[in-house]
Amino acid sequence: MKMVLKVCLGTLVLLLGVSQTAITLAEEAKNEASQSLEKLLDDDWQWRMDNYPTWATYLGDRRGLDRWEDMSRAAIDKRKEHPHDLLRRLEAISRDELPAEDQLNYDLFLYEVKLNIEGQAFPTELLAVDQLNGPQLELGQVAEVMPLATVADYEAYIARLRGFQPYLGQLTDLLKEGIERRWVQPAEQLRGIGSQIQGQLFAQAEDSPLFKPATKFPESFSEEDRARLTKELTAAIREAVFPALIEFREFLEKTYLPNGAETIGAVGLPDGRKYYQYRIRRSTTIDLTAQEIHEIGLSEVKRIRAEMEKVIKDSGFEGDFKAFLDFIQNDPQFYYDDAEELLKGYRDIAKRADAQLPPLFATLPRLPYGVRAFPDYEAPNQAGARYYRGAADGSRPGYFMANTYQLDSRPKYEMEALTLHEAVPGHHLQIARAQELEGLPNFRRYGGNTAYIEGWALYAESLGEEMGFYADPYSKFGQLTYEMWRACRLVIDTGIHSLGWSREQAIRFFKENSGKSDLEIAVEVDRYIVWPGQALAYKIGELQIKALRKEAEQKLGEKFNIRRFHNALLDQGALPLPVLEREIQEWIKSQER
Numbered sequence: 001m002k003m004v005l006k007v008c009l010g011t012l013v014l015l016l017g018v019s020q021t022a023i024t025l026a027e028e029a030k031n032e033a034s035q036s037l038e039k040l041l042d043d044d045w046q047w048r049m050d051n052y053p054t055w056a057t058y059l060g061d062r063r064g065l066d067r068w069e070d071m072s073r074a075a076i077d078k079r080k081e082h083p084h085d086l087l088r089r090l091e092a093i094s095r096d097e098l099p100a101e102d103q104l105n106y107d108l109f110l111y112e113v114k115l116n117i118e119g120q121a122f123p124t125e126l127l128a129v130d131q132l133n134g135p136q137l138e139l140g141q142v143a144e145v146m147p148l149a150t151v152a153d154y155e156a157y158i159a160r161l162r163g164f165q166p167y168l169g170q171l172t173d174l175l176k177e178g179i180e181r182r183w184v185q186p187a188e189q190l191r192g193i194g195s196q197i198q199g200q201l202f203a204q205a206e207d208s209p210l211f212k213p214a215t216k217f218p219e220s221f222s223e224e225d226r227a228r229l230t231k232e233l234t235a236a237i238r239e240a241v242f243p244a245l246i247e248f249r250e251f252l253e254k255t256y257l258p259n260g261a262e263t264i265g266a267v268g269l270p271d272g273r274k275y276y277q278y279r280i281r282r283s284t285t286i287d288l289t290a291q292e293i294h295e296i297g298l299s300e301v302k303r304i305r306a307e308m309e310k311v312i313k314d315s316g317f318e319g320d321f322k323a324f325l326d327f328i329q330n331d332p333q334f335y336y337d338d339a340e341e342l343l344k345g346y347r348d349i350a351k352r353a354d355a356q357l358p359p360l361f362a363t364l365p366r367l368p369y370g371v372r373a374f375p376d377y378e379a380p381n382q383a384g385a386r387y388y389r390g391a392a393d394g395s396r397p398g399y400f401m402a403n404t405y406q407l408d409s410r411p412k413y414e415m416e417a418l419t420l421h422e423a424v425p426g427h428h429l430q431i432a433r434a435q436e437l438e439g440l441p442n443f444r445r446y447g448g449n450t451a452y453i454e455g456w457a458l459y460a461e462s463l464g465e466e467m468g469f470y471a472d473p474y475s476k477f478g479q480l481t482y483e484m485w486r487a488c489r490l491v492i493d494t495g496i497h498s499l500g501w502s503r504e505q506a507i508r509f510f511k512e513n514s515g516k517s518d519l520e521i522a523v524e525v526d527r528y529i530v531w532p533g534q535a536l537a538y539k540i541g542e543l544q545i546k547a548l549r550k551e552a553e554q555k556l557g558e559k560f561n562i563r564r565f566h567n568a569l570l571d572q573g574a575l576p577l578p579v580l581e582r583e584i585q586e587w588i589k590s591q592e593r
Contacts, residue, residue, distance in 0.1 A: 033097040037106060038441075040089050044082075044109075045442045051079060054142050059446055060391030062147065066159035071170035073177070076125055083116040104572075104579075105441055111576060112443070115282060122275045126178030127185055128171045129193065129252070130530040131381040135171055136196050136245065139164060140209060140375060141388070145396060148213050151221065154229045157213060161236040165244035172251050179259045182270060187260030188503075189526040190252065192381045197249045199377020205237035209375070266497040266532040276497045279533030284451045284540045285576035290498035293536055297490025300539060301513055304484045308477060308515075315473035325515050328474065334411045339373060339404035345412065346371045346402050349419040349469075356467035357424060362563040363571070365432035369398040369423055379405035383523060385418050387427035392435045392446065398428045409517040413478035416469045417461045421482070425467075425566075426460035427453070434573045448574025450534060455541015455577075456569070458486055462546070481515040485524070486542070488513055489535035492525065497532045544577045545569065548584045555588050564591070 049056040053064025090113065095106050129135065146157050178184045202208050214230045221229075261268055266276040281287060288296075305321075312324045319327070328334055336342040350371060357364055367390050374382050382403055390398035400423040403410065420426055430453065434445050461482055470476040488510050495501035495509070503525060510521045528535050548569075553560045568587040575583065 033094050034099065034102050036089075036093050037098065037102055040086065040093070041105065041109065041441045041443060044086060047082060054138065057142060057147075058145055058389065058391075060147075060393040060395055065146065065153065065156035066163070068160065068163055068167040071125070071128070071167065071174060073173070080120055083113045083120075086113050087117065105444070108575070108579065109441075109443060112447070119278060119282070122271070122278065123178075123181065123183055126174050126181065126183040127530075128174045128178070129190065129256075130185055131190055131192050131196070132527060132530065134193060134196075135168060136193055136200070136248070137378055139241070139245075140200065140378070143210050145391070146213075147395065149218060151225050151229070154213065154217075154233075158229070158232050158236050161210065161233070162240050165240045168244045168248045172248065175251070175256055179256065182261075184256070184259060184261050185530055186262075186264045187257040189264075189529050190257060190260070194249050194253055196377050196381065197245045199375070200245060201242055205234045205242070208237050208241075210237050210241060264496055264503055264529045265500065267500075273498070276532055279497075280536060282450075283533040283537040285449050286451075286540070286578060288540075290494040293490050293540070294494040294499065296543075297487055297492075297494070297539070300487035300543075301484065301491060304480055304487055305513060308480045308484065311473050311477045311480065315477075328411065328413065328477070328515060329517060334413055334474070335408050336410070336412070337407060339407065342404055342407060342410060343371055343373060343402060345415055346400065346419055349416055350400065350423050353420060353424050353467060353469075357429070360425065360463065360466065360562055360566055361429070361570075362567045363433070365429060365436055367394055367398060367428075367432040367435070369400060369428040369432070371400045371402060371423070373404045374401050376405075379403050381523060381526075383527065384410065384414070384520060385422045387422045387431070389431050389435070398432055400428065406519055409519040411478065411517075413474040414481060415478070416464060416475050417479040417482040420461050420464050420467075420469065421457045424460075425463055426457035429460070430456045430570060430574075433570050437571060437573060440573055444573035449576050450537035451541035451544075451577050452574040452580060453541075454538040455543075455545050456574075458483070458538045458542035459545045462542075477515065484514045485516060486535075486538040489524075489528065490539050493528045493533065493535045496525075496528060503529070541577065544581065548581060552584065552588050552591075556591055559591055561591075 049059075049061050049063055052069055053067050054069060056062075056064050087110075090106070090110055093106070095103055098106055142160070143157070146160070147153050148157060175184075200208065205211055206214075211233060214226075214233050217226050217229070266272045266279065269275055276290065280290065280293065284293075309321060312321065317324050317327065336345065350369075369390065373379075374386075382401075382405075384403050386401045388399045388401060390396050400419070402418075422428070431448075434440075434448070437445055461479060464470045464479055470479050492501070492506045492509060496503075496506055506525045506528070507521055510516065510525065511518075514521075516524070549565065552565055565587075568584060569580070572580075572583055
């Protein structure tokens, strides 16, 4: 490629009489611009890993293993200066002098920086706890991904546990500030946190899952090191972790919850309407109003409902929609009565899905994944499943986390769609593939946009029929139930946060239009309440990806290759939807040529 470029430049000099010196200077200027951008991106990445050590641990970066994020007000305010510094450095780089690929990196990074600066108008750090992602869950999750191969690793783990108490103290200070400024979560959705904390408290430190590393020391450790580390780990759990959790629970129950938000909608926060519009743009990457998204949701609900009615009719069931829901929600044939059997069922589906990937993808990720159950203390307030990414260096696989709480709320007919979403070809395939794209800067390999990430996973569910899934009407109904669930999100999220809907109104709409259980519906609605706008990303992203596939199929005809199309979608990282559209349209032109 470099040789071709030099020949072209030389020809241009001869044909146009352009000075060779001018060409050389132009090349050097472009190189300088590219080098400046590369250094900027690397400086930012090192800053991220230094300032967000738990995120670094998840990615397999070993720095900061002994600490948590500094959540003091002074540290937060200092971190808020960082995107402004980045913007100044970006603006000093001439975009026009960058090659095409670097121009894309520049544009994507500028988009992210400006979005972060815009978000500083809203002190979301004050919403430092919720029932889905709070520090009460972070403790166990971080412990699970800690590397524990050396004595120094164990010492870092113990130091991190020791640091949990001051870390919770900083978060408590933020929550107190939130009370003063009325940036608080509604109380009802957070009441389960007390049980989450109680599930991590034990009479003996040795009974805690946090003690597990002391039961499996590497063989190379001396008896002296084993004894010392066991003693220090026991003391850290008993003297630091347990008291910190108890103190945090008491603060939440006695101080925070009594001062919770009076309304469940984001519009009840200071500048709440502007905040919700920002959350919409942050989650969807496009400029739509809450009302526009609400209307899209209603249209999708109507379309999917018609498909569900057709499946019911084709199944031979005699009865209406409500009667069919009563049947599948209550008949024992659709449920496991043993948690291990449920997990085995998910693993069997995942194995079948793995075998169907080569016909759909030109390149697959190397990182493996597994299926695990949520911890008991976490499960009651969690969704049916989540995906936890693996380490970028391959030292830790990805995990499809399945919820085994209340098995009569985990129907078999939804398992295929859920597995395709969370594992392959959904989250694991997309996220692991992105991490392995060595030609991209780190912010594109490990970051991403929710509309793309969740839109891809929802699109992945729709690939089930091409992969041989949804062969019976119940599994097909389960897939449509999941699609309906995401369409309902558009209606309910905007209803709650913009149109004044109550929790009861949201639950009623959900029950009338989906086959989800009462428990799942309640957990989902409470999720939308504490995460304004996040739920909008799924359906908006999926609609865009499906539209791009339709466009590619129509324009390319017999030239359309599904394997190459999917990798064209995946091999740029998680792009904002407008950029994804532009890139795929360019890909279509390249295939036409």
